Amino acid sequence: MARPDRRINLAVARAIPPILLCIVVYACYVVTRPLCIDYLIHPLPKYHRGSRVGAGVAILVVFYLLILIVITTYLRLLYNVSRDPGLLPRASPPTKAEEPTEPSDRRHRKKGGHRRPQTAEKSDSSDEDVERGVGYNANGGAFPLDTSGLENFYTKDVFVCQEDGRPLYCSTCCIYKPDRAHHCREVDRCVRKMDHFCPWVGGVVSETSFKFFIQFVFYVLLFCAFSLIICATFTAEIKRQTRGANVHLAIGIGLSSLFGLFGLGMTLSSVQLAMLNLTTIENLNRRSAVWTLAIRVPSAMLSRLNPESRWAPTFRTITYPLPPTPLDPEAAATYQPPGERHVFAILQTLPGENPFDLGSPFQNLQQVLGHSIFDWFLPLKQSPCANRKSTETFYELGPVVSRLKKEAGLEPRTQQNPT
Numbered sequence: 462m463a464r465p466d467r468r469i470n471l472a473v474a475r476a477i478p479p480i481l482l483c484i485v486v487y488a489c490y491v492v493t494r495p496l497c498i499d500y501l502i503h504p505l506p507k508y509h510r511g512s513r514v515g516a517g518v519a520i521l522v523v524f525y526l527l528i529l530i531v532i533t534t535y536l537r538l539l540y541n542v543s544r545d546p547g548l549l550p551r552a553s554p555p556t557k558a559e560e561p562t563e564p565s566d567r568r569h570r571k572k573g574g575h576r577r578p579q580t581a582e583k584s585d586s587s588d589e590d591v592e593r594g595v596g597y598n599a600n601g602g603a604f605p606l607d608t609s610g611l612e613n614f615y616t617k618d619v620f621v622c623q624e625d626g627r628p629l630y631c632s633t634c635c636i637y638k639p640d641r642a643h644h645c646r647e648v649d650r651c652v653r654k655m656d657h658f659c660p661w662v663g664g665v666v667s668e669t670s671f672k673f674f675i676q677f678v679f680y681v682l683l684f685c686a687f688s689l690i691i692c693a694t695f696t697a698e699i700k701r702q703t704r705g706a707n708v709h710l711a712i713g714i715g716l717s718s719l720f721g722l723f724g725l726g727m728t729l730s731s732v733q734l735a736m737l738n739l740t741t742i743e744n745l746n747r748r749s750a751v752w753t754l755a756i757r758v759p760s761a762m763l764s765r766l767n768p769e770s771r772w773a774p775t776f777r778t779i780t781y782p783l784p785p786t787p788l789d790p791e792a793a794a795t796y797q798p799p800g801e802r803h804v805f806a807i808l809q810t811l812p813g814e815n816p817f818d819l820g821s822p823f824q825n826l827q828q829v830l831g832h833s834i835f836d837w838f839l840p841l842k843q844s845p846c847a848n849r850k851s852t853e854t855f856y857e858l859g860p861v862v863s864r865l866k867k868e869a870g871l872e873p874r875t876q877q878n879p880t
């Protein structure tokens with residue numbers, strides 16, 4: 462049974478689109494009939510003024526153009542939220558026979574559904590096995606049998622991981638979570654680069670729809686600003702001339718002020734998040750979040766990972782593929798995976814650093830809105846950050862990761878000057 466807050470969110474999500482539709486229809490009526498036709502184009506006798514066809518037609522053209530843009534971006538947003546929300550596939554939970562033979566304190570996280578809340582990291586510091594020092598190769602830990610899907614991570618060069626080097630795990634979906642994915646309780650699935658559950662569109666705003674969300678709230682802001690200006694201007698004029706007011710125009714002022722403020726707030730906060738390359742969820746603890754990253758050790762440096770080398774690393778490592786499990790710790794220590802080895806350094810950012818910040822607000826905005834002026838304003842093309850063509854990372858990474866690599870000696874420059 463759905464939790465009460467989840468049920469409320471879903472109920473609100475279903476109720477809002479019809480309410481929005483009613484408001485839009487009413488706004489069209491107010492501007493078309495009482496304002497443009499009855500006051501400007503064919504003024505009613507009570508107004509005692511001549512016809513102003515030009516002004517009436519101009520207002521109608523701009524108004525319907527704006528409302529067309531709002532509806533188009535809303536439909537594009539709705540389409541992506543419902544058809545391509547970036548949900549990750551769920552895996553079947555392990556059967557009884559496959560349950561890990563680990564102490565019960567490790568198993569409880571599966572039974573409990575969600576693990577305790579993660580920081581932006583996102584470090585899952587509950588794993589004591591990650592504190593075993595430099596060179597320790599995690600051998601499974603909390604979910605020792607679950608190695609399916611790991612190849613999607615260790616074939617990349619950098620991914621967000623737990624403190625033991627394994628990717629973050631969702632114990633509800635039973636999958637390893639790609640960078641920036643978050644479990645959404647309303648849809649009960651992990652969602653790629655989830656931003657928030659939006660009742661305005663009845664779904665999850667994520668990497669595939671955040672751009673259209675920004676465009677929608679921006680055009681709502683423009684539409685409301687225009688509606689407010691014309692309603693307020695002609696209300697003042699009518700009041701001066703007749704000492705009365707048109708009730709529809711007065712309601713129009715109220716509605717456009719209300720939704721205009723909403724549009725302004727949402728536009729400013731969404732654009733700010735895009736400029737910082739953060740999601741709403743990541744923004745919650747952005748000043749204290751510590752990201753743990755698995756960064757590939759270049760193959761030319763693998764020989765130097767020997768603890769007896771003069772170049773003994775200062776970081777912990779993890780080697781993929783992980784050993785088959787169950788396996789005793791001794792065997793894990795000497796385990797040599799068949800085929801290619803993928804060795805990763807486990808490094809952490811400083812609190813408040815964002816590895817996805819590309820270093821300039823403009824570049825961060827481009828990741829969401831696109832690279833041309835048409836992409837920024839037309840709800841056509843998908844965000845560049847949602848095209849998962851890169852084989853090296855889930856999302857483009859910024860100077861924080863370059864600095865971590867440099868400090869750990871993983872940059873090619875160090876490679877050219879071996880000790």
Ligand SMILES: [Zn+2]
Nearest residue numbers: 631634644651
């Ligand atoms: Zn999940």
